[in-house]
Amino acid sequence: MWRGERCLFEQLHFELEPAQLALLIGPNGSGKTTLLRVLAGLGLPTSGSVTWNGLAVSELAVEQRAEVAYRGHLEALKRDLTVVENLRFHAALWRTDTNVELILEELKLGSVAHMRARYLSAGQRRRVALAMLKMSGAKLWLLDEPTTNLDAEGRALVVDWTRRHLAEGGLAVIATHQPDEFAARGALMIEL
Amino acid sequence: MGAFNAVFSRDLRVAFRRWSELAHPLIFFSIVVTLFPLALSPTAAQLREVGVGVLWVATLLSSLLALDGLFRGDAEDGTLEQLLLSPVSTTVAVYAKVTAHALVTLVPLICLVPLSAYTFNIPAAALPTLVLALLLATPTLTVLVGLGAALTVGLRRGGSIVGLLVLPLTSPLLIFGTRATDLSMNGEPAAAPLFLLAALAVLAVSLGPLAIAAAVKVGIE
Numbered sequence: 001m002w003r004g005e006r007c008l009f010e011q012l013h014f015e016l017e018p019a020q021l022a023l024l025i026g027p028n029g030s031g032k033t034t035l036l037r038v039l040a041g042l043g044l045p046t047s048g049s050v051t052w053n054g055l056a057v058s059e060l061a062v063e064q065r066a067e068v069a070y071r072g073h074l075e076a077l078k079r080d081l082t083v084v085e086n087l088r089f090h091a092a093l094w095r096t097d098t099n100v101e102l103i104l105e106e107l108k109l110g111s112v113a114h115m116r117a118r119y120l121s122a123g124q125r126r127r128v129a130l131a132m133l134k135m136s137g138a139k140l141w142l143l144d145e146p147t148t149n150l151d152a153e154g155r156a157l158v159v160d161w162t163r164r165h166l167a168e169g170g171l172a173v174i175a176t177h178q179p180d181e182f183a184a185r186g187a188l189m190i191e192l
Numbered sequence: 193m194g195a196f197n198a199v200f201s202r203d204l205r206v207a208f209r210r211w212s213e214l215a216h217p218l219i220f221f222s223i224v225v226t227l228f229p230l231a232l233s234p235t236a237a238q239l240r241e242v243g244v245g246v247l248w249v250a251t252l253l254s255s256l257l258a259l260d261g262l263f264r265g266d267a268e269d270g271t272l273e274q275l276l277l278s279p280v281s282t283t284v285a286v287y288a289k290v291t292a293h294a295l296v297t298l299v300p301l302i303c304l305v306p307l308s309a310y311t312f313n314i315p316a317a318a319l320p321t322l323v324l325a326l327l328l329a330t331p332t333l334t335v336l337v338g339l340g341a342a343l344t345v346g347l348r349r350g351g352s353i354v355g356l357l358v359l360p361l362t363s364p365l366l367i368f369g370t371r372a373t374d375l376s377m378n379g380e381p382a383a384a385p386l387f388l389l390a391a392l393a394v395l396a397v398s399l400g401p402l403a404i405a406a407a408v409k410v411g412i413e
Contacts, residue, residue, distance in 0.1 A: 042273055043413050066279035074270025078202070080209035085202075092198035093278040132274075 008034055009192050012048075016140075016171045021162070021184050024175040026192035032175035033072065035192065036142050039173060040070035052140065066094060069138035071146065075129040079118035083109060083128055086117055090132045098135045107131055107157070122149040130158065141165060141172040147181065155181060195280040199288035206265075207296045213261065214296055221254040221301055225308045236313045243312030244322070244373045247305055251326065252362050255333055256355050258297040262289065262341040263408060272345070273412060282405040286338070290401065294334040302326045314377065321376035321386070325369040328389035335400030336361050342407035364392065 008031030016022055024032045037043045039050055041057035050057045052068060060068075077086050087100045104113050107127045112120060120128070126149045133141065141162070147155045159181055162172055166184065174182055179189065207214060228246045232238055266272035266289075275285050305326060306319050314322070340354035347353065372385040 040277060042276065062281050063279050065277060068277070070273075070277055072270060072273070074268075074273070076270035076274040078206055078269065078271060080206050081202070085205070089198055089202045090274075092194060093275070093280050095194070095279065 012190075014188060014190060016173070016188065018139075018169045018171060019166050020171055020186060020188065021166055021182065022171075022173045022188040022190055023179045023182055024173065024190050024192060025177070025179050030192040032192055033144050036070065036072070036144050036173065036175055040068060040142050042070070066136070067139045068142065069133055069136040069140070070142040070144075071129055071133050072144045073148075075125045076132065077117040077120075077125055077128055080116060082114050082116055083120070084113050086128065087131060087135065091135055094136045096135050096137055098137075100131075100135075103131045103134055108153075123151060123154060126150055127154060130161070134161065139170050141170065141174070143172065143174045145175055145177065147176065147178065196284050196288045199275070199280075199285050200292050203289055203292035204296065207292065214258075214300070217254040217257045217297055218300055218304060220257050221250050221304060222308070224250040224253065225311070229311070239311075240313045240377075243309065243314045244370050244377070246312065247308060247314075247322070248326075248366055248370050248373075250308075251301055251305065252333070252359065252366065254301055255298055255337060256358065258293075259337040259341050259354060259358075262293050262338060263345045263411070264341070267345045267412065272408070276409065276412065282408065283401050286342075286405045286408065287401045290334055290338045290404065293338070294330055298330050298334065302330070314373075317379075318373055318377040321382050322373045325372045325382075325386060325389060328386060328393050329365040329369050331393040331400070332365055332389075332396040333362060335396040335404065338400065338404045339407055342404045342411050345408065345411035346413070365389065368392075 012035075014022065024035060026032055034043065038045050039057065041050070041060065044058060052060065052064070055064070057068070076090075077083075078089075081089070083104070084100060087103075091098060091100065101110075101113075104110050107130065109124065109127055109131070112124060117125065117128070126146075130146065133143070133146075146158050150158065162174070162182060163184065165172060176182060225246060228242065229239060232242065263272060266275065276282055302323060306323060309319055309322060310316075336358050337354075340358040343357070344354050368385040368388045372382040372389070375382040375385070
């Protein structure tokens with residue numbers, strides 16, 4: 001995979017099984033985000049392929065896209081909509097009937113539920129992004145530094161959700177600078 | 193259909209929460225239309241001569257003013273990439289976004305045109321044709337604008353390039369649109385240019401969203 005004139009990584013090969021976690025580690029600029037975007041199908045690798053259940057990710061059928069969720073640095077919140085409106089829109093896109101209030105409660109966002117997203121703090125925005133991830137019901141989570149801006153309690157929640165997701169047979173690829181937080185048995189460490 | 197409604201109503205809601213931005217193209221249109229009589233000699237005959245052309249060019253330029261927001265806002269806050277990854281057909285999502293955009297930017301503009309036409313001494317009998325021609329040009333113009341916005345979504349300052357990209361392509365609309373209005377001002381049947389505008393609209397509505405969806409995917413990478 002190249003970015004501009006620079007080769008980020010080459011000869012990278014890995015496979016994930018259900019209930020398995022992969023941690024992407026490496027210094028800033030080593031290509032963690034680029035790799036995650038390629039895995040999500042938002043970019044094409046310079047050479048090679050990425051497949052999900054045997055199908056190239058960039059050619060997944062519309063319905064199959066629901067099985068993969070990517071959360072990057074951008075929270076995908078409309079600043080002029082309230083938190084609840086943002087979540088309802090997300091639920092409509094992903095055709096889930098999750099209880100928005102329940103998730104907000106779990107994330108301690110109940111008090112800002114009807115506030116416009118522009119007034120949220122960075123940590124609160126990150127929490128709403130996590131709510132969207134949870135609501136998507138995807139099997140494969142692709143997370144780019146999901147604990148950034150979160151307090152200790154929020155970080156613990158992310159780790160706990162990831163554990164539960166894996167226990168239910170889900171898969172996760174997480175780019176992080178604190179691999180110890182997520183470390184689980186059988187986790188695949190990918191160093192870029 | 194559910195996805196179309198979700199995207200459409202969200203875009204309308206976002207647009208009305210930022211209503212001051214909706215007013216920019218309208219104010220720009222009013223200013224351009226006012227500047228012309230100041231620059232030319234404001235005799236009734238002369239205004240009537242140039243009026244149709246001025247109104248059409250002002251509409252095209254004003255519609256360019258709003259187009260940068262079509263995809264850029266969504267690209268900057270990350271909702272565009274989530275839209276591409278969500279289990280919703282990108283073409284449907286683009287259809288909804290473009291329709292909402294046309295509704296909140298072009299339709300108010302077209303409502304303003306008859307008022308300005310009055311100040312240019314354009315006979316009231318020609319107004320229905322003028323408005324009809326503008327409405328028929330709206331889908332094509334929206335698709336051209338959408339294509340420009342989609343192709344430049346990855347560029348930090350795409351706004352000015354879009355104008356260079358889109359404006360030359362709008363010339364058929366300008367030619368047929370002004371011709372139709374001219375004909376009806378002289379009391380002749382204006383059906384031929386209107387049919388041509390309608391044909392372009394059908395082409396734009398059927399193929400446009402597919403092209404824009406492909407352009408967005410390229411633009412975001």
